Every structure is written in C-alpha cells, then in structure tokens.
Amino acid sequence: MAEFTFELNDDQKEVRDWLHGFAADVMRPAAAEWDEREETPWPIIQEAAKLGIYSLDFYAQQFFDPTGLGVPMTMEELFWGDAGIALSIVGTGLAAVGVLANGTEEQIGTWVPQMYGDANDVKVAAFCSSEPDAGSDVASMRTRAVYDEAKDEWVLNGTKTWATNGGIAGVHVVVAVVDPELGSKGHASFIVPPNTPGLSQGQKFKKHGIRASHTAEVVLEDVRVPGSCLLGGKEKLDERLARAREKAKSGGERVKNAAMATFEASRPAVGAMAVGTARAAYEVALDYAKTRVQFGRPIIENQGVAFQLADMATQIDAARLLVWRASWMATAGKPFTNAEGSMSKLYASEVAKSVTAQAVQILGGNGYTREYPVERMHRDAAIYTIFEGTSEIQRMVISRAVGR
Numbered sequence: 001m002a003e004f005t006f007e008l009n010d011d012q013k014e015v016r017d018w019l020h021g022f023a024a025d026v027m028r029p030a031a032a033e034w035d036e037r038e039e040t041p042w043p044i045i046q047e048a049a050k051l052g053i054y055s056l057d058f059y060a061q062q063f064f065d066p067t068g069l070g071v072p073m074t075m076e077e078l079f080w081g082d083a084g085i086a087l088s089i090v091g092t093g094l095a096a097v098g099v100l101a102n103g104t105e106e107q108i109g110t111w112v113p114q115m116y117g118d119a120n121d122v123k124v125a126a127f128c129s130s131e132p133d134a135g136s137d138v139a140s141m142r143t144r145a146v147y148d149e150a151k152d153e154w155v156l157n158g159t160k161t162w163a164t165n166g167g168i169a170g171v172h173v174v175v176a177v178v179d180p181e182l183g184s185k186g187h188a189s190f191i192v193p194p195n196t197p198g199l200s201q202g203q204k205f206k207k208h209g210i211r212a213s214h215t216a217e218v219v220l221e222d223v224r225v226p227g228s229c230l231l232g233g234k235e236k237l238d239e240r241l242a243r244a245r246e247k248a249k250s251g252g253e254r255v256k257n258a259a260m261a262t263f264e265a266s267r268p269a270v271g272a273m274a275v276g277t278a279r280a281a282y283e284v285a286l287d288y289a290k291t292r293v294q295f296g297r298p299i300i301e302n303q304g305v306a307f308q309l310a311d312m313a314t315q316i317d318a319a320r321l322l323v324w325r326a327s328w329m330a331t332a333g334k335p336f337t338n339a340e341g342s343m344s345k346l347y348a349s350e351v352a353k354s355v356t357a358q359a360v361q362i363l364g365g366n367g368y369t370r371e372y373p374v375e376r377m378h379r380d381a382a383i384y385t386i387f388e389g390t391s392e393i394q395r396m397v398i399s400r401a402v403g404r
C-alpha cells in the first residue's frame with residue numbers, strides 16, 4: 001500500500017524553492033510598481049518565459065504531477081509573490097484548461113502551445129465566458145455561434161466581459177450559445193485564432209486589486225472561425241445536443257456545460273492562489289508584530305495580537321489542506337461527490353479576505369498605506385470570493401451536493 005504523506009517529494013521541493021526564488025526576487029520587488037501602473041507586466045512574463053516558468057512544458061509537468069500537488073504548489077508560490085503579476089503569468093492557463101477540458105487531442109496540440117508563444121515572443125490567452133447579463137447565471141449567456149454549413153465556419157456575435165487578458169490575447173477561447181432552447185446545455189466553446197477579424201477589445205476595467213492583470217470586455221462582431229475551431233468537434237457537439245434535447249423532454253439528469261467543465265477543474269487552483277496571498281500577508285504581519293514595540297514590548301506579546309496570528313496560521317493551513325485534498329482527488333480521478341473542489345475554493349478565498357484584513361489591522365496605520373504590501377494584498381484578496389464562481393455560488397454548489 002502506498003505510504004500516506006503530506007510531505008512534498010524532493011523534486012517538488014526543488015520546484016517550489018525555484019518558484020519561491022522567482023516570486024521573492026523578481027515579483028515581490030516589482031509588485032507595487034505594476035499595481036500602480038495597472039498594466040500587464042510584459043517584462044516579467046518574458047523573464048518568467050526565459051526561466052521556463054511561463055511555458056506550456058512547465059504547466060503540463062505540474063498539471064500531470066501524479067500526486068496532484070504540482071498545480072497548487074505552483075499557484076501558492078507565485079501568488080505569494082504578487083497576485084496581480086501572478087495572474088498575468090497564469091491567466092493563460094484558464095484558457096488552456098478550457099481547451100484541455102473540451103478539445104480534441106489535435107486541437108490541444110495545435111492551440112495550447114500557441115497560447116504561450118515562446119521565450120522570444122511571449123503570448124497570452126483569454127477565456128471568455130462571462131457576459132454583462134450572464135455572470136453567476138451562466139445560462140443567461142447571449143453570445144451566439146451559428147454554423148454556416150456551406151463554408152464549414154462558425155459565426156460568433158456578442159459581448160463578453162471581465163475577460164482576463166481579453167483583447168491583448170493571441171488565442172481567445174469563447175463560450176457561446178449554439179442552441180438557445182437548451183439553456184447552459186446548449187453552449188459550446190470555440191477557439192478564436194490570433195488576429196481574427198471582428199474580435200476587438202471593449203473597455204478595459206480599472207480595478208480594486210490584481211491591477212497588474214488586464215481585465216476587459218471582448219466584442220465579437222461577425223467573427224468567422226473554421227469548423228475545426230469548435231472544441232471537441234461537430235460530431236461530439238451534435239451527439240451532446242441530441243442527448244440534452246432527449247433529457248430536456250424527459251426532464252432527466254443534468255448535463256455539464258462547457259464553461260462549467262473548465263471552472264470545476266480550476267477551482268482548487270484558485271483556492272491555492274488565495275492561500276498564497278493569505279500566507280504572504282500573514283508573514284508580513286508576523287514579522288511586524290515581532291518588531292513593532294508599543295507600551296515597551298513587541299505587540300506580539302499581547303495575547304490579542306498573538307491569538308489573531310495563531311488563528312491566521314491555522315486557517316491558512318486548513319485552507320491548504322482542503323486545496324491539496326481537492327487537487328489530489330481530481331488527479332486520482334475521484335469525483336467531487338460533496339463538491340470538494342468548491343469547498344476548497346470557498347474556504348481558501350474567505351480565509352484570504354479575512355487574513356489580509358487582519359494583517360492590515362496588525363500593521364496599524366502602516367497597514368493602511370501603500371508603503372507596506374498588506375494594503376495591496378488585502379485589495380488583491382477580494383477577487384478570490386468573486387471570480388470563478390462567487391462564494392455564494394460555491395455554497396449553492398456545495399449545498400446541492402450534500403443535500404442530494
């Protein structure tokens with residue numbers, strides 16, 4: 001029987017330490033500047049590409065790590081460095097997962113490498129599901145994909161919003177409605193290749209946190225893509241739609257839609273990002289509490305502060321354990337029967353929000369200024385309870401699973 005262990009193996013430790021070095025030496029010192037600039041940190045993505053941190057090979061290695069811990073470990077270290085810059089580095093991964101979850105082997109082989117480009121010419125990719133009237137309620141999506149049989153092309157029209165890397169990406173993965181009668185079961189995902197006419201960037205959002213990550217609307221006006229850009233292929237789509245129509249008639253079981261397949265796979269990874277930000281803020285607060293002297297002694301010697309730090313440390317470890325469990329389950333092919341992926345994302349993101357807020361409090365006035373990183377970490381942490389399914393939506397998913 002395999003030995004049970006919480007310890008990373010030597011290879012994983014080596015990768016973790018290498019990532020930590022990049023996060024500490026390259027990302028952390030640049031974090032405040034890119035937060036202020038609110039721009040994609042291309043030089044840092046390039047640096048990551050040169051080192052092999054921003055590359056398909058590296059992510060594939062972590063994704064296929066047999067213990068399941070490669071991805072969460074990577075996310076935790078990079079988001080420990082800085083959440084905005086890290087999202088610029090790993091945002092392409094969401095689009096890649098969209099293709100891995102729904103594409104054929106040929107589509108994966110063609111498009112995923114193009115999403116990253118190479119060290120001399122780095123590219124980013126975008127996953128476009130959300131719309132102005134379809135956020136949590138994915139079934140309200142309006143972007144339409146209509147098949148032009150004569151030309152074997154799909155024609156996409158609609159407006160996507162909140163797309164990480166939207167408009168600056170080479171490859172865009174777009175989720176669209178192919179059969180409006182079927183709600184979210186009538187959705188499909190499409191590759192929009194680089195420089196396809198009709199795709200343009202709408203407004204770029206000015207955000208509260210993760211400001212080094214580009215977030216924008218993506219407008220699709222008569223965007224024509226070849227039939228081969230339908231992820232999974234037409235035959236599989238037709239079969240899936242036929243099954244969904246049958247089930248709709250008989251009121252039968254739920255069929256997973258394209259966007260949901262992507263989000264399910266990525267939720268523990270988002271939990272790991274939240275753990276990284278929480279750990280970063282906790283460490284700053286711990287150091288500060290040991291050195292800041294008031295009333296003649298370091299503030300950590302007050303039980304009120306020490307207990308706060310004890311709770312922060314405990315919650316961060318609990319969050320990491322939930323993330324690791326979900327990641328291990330996903331890799332071991334165990335179904336999320338009790339929505340364990342959502343549990344990990346819900347808990348870790350709430351912990352990140354609360355731990356970063358407590359870190360601001362422990363730093364007092366300094367915590368409230370941009371001279372210290374916890375102010376930025378607190379703003380950054382607010383995203384985790386919103387994107388890839390809000391905390392309320394995670395609770396909906398968990399309550400449905402446990403209440404079945």
Ligand SMILES: Cc1cc2nc3c(=O)[nH]c(=O)nc-3n(C[C@H](O)[C@H](O)[C@H](O)COP(=O)(O)OP(=O)(O)OC[C@H]3O[C@@H](n4cnc5c(N)ncnc54)[C@H](O)[C@@H]3O)c2cc1C
Pocket residue numbers: 094126127128129130132134135136137161162163164165207210215383386387388389390391392393396
């Ligand atoms: C920085 C950033 C990056 C993003 N990146 C991407 C991306 O790359 N690709 C992409 O497709 N999307 C992306 N998103 C979109 C993100 O996933 C959505 O913002 C999120 O799903 C919530 O949708 P919404 O903003 O429309 O909020 P709404 O769905 O309008 O929700 C508003 C509030 O109502 C609550 N609510 C809604 N329905 C219920 C319910 N039934 N029960 C209880 N409460 C409910 C929500 O929890 C929330 O608190 C990003 C968003 C941000 C902010």
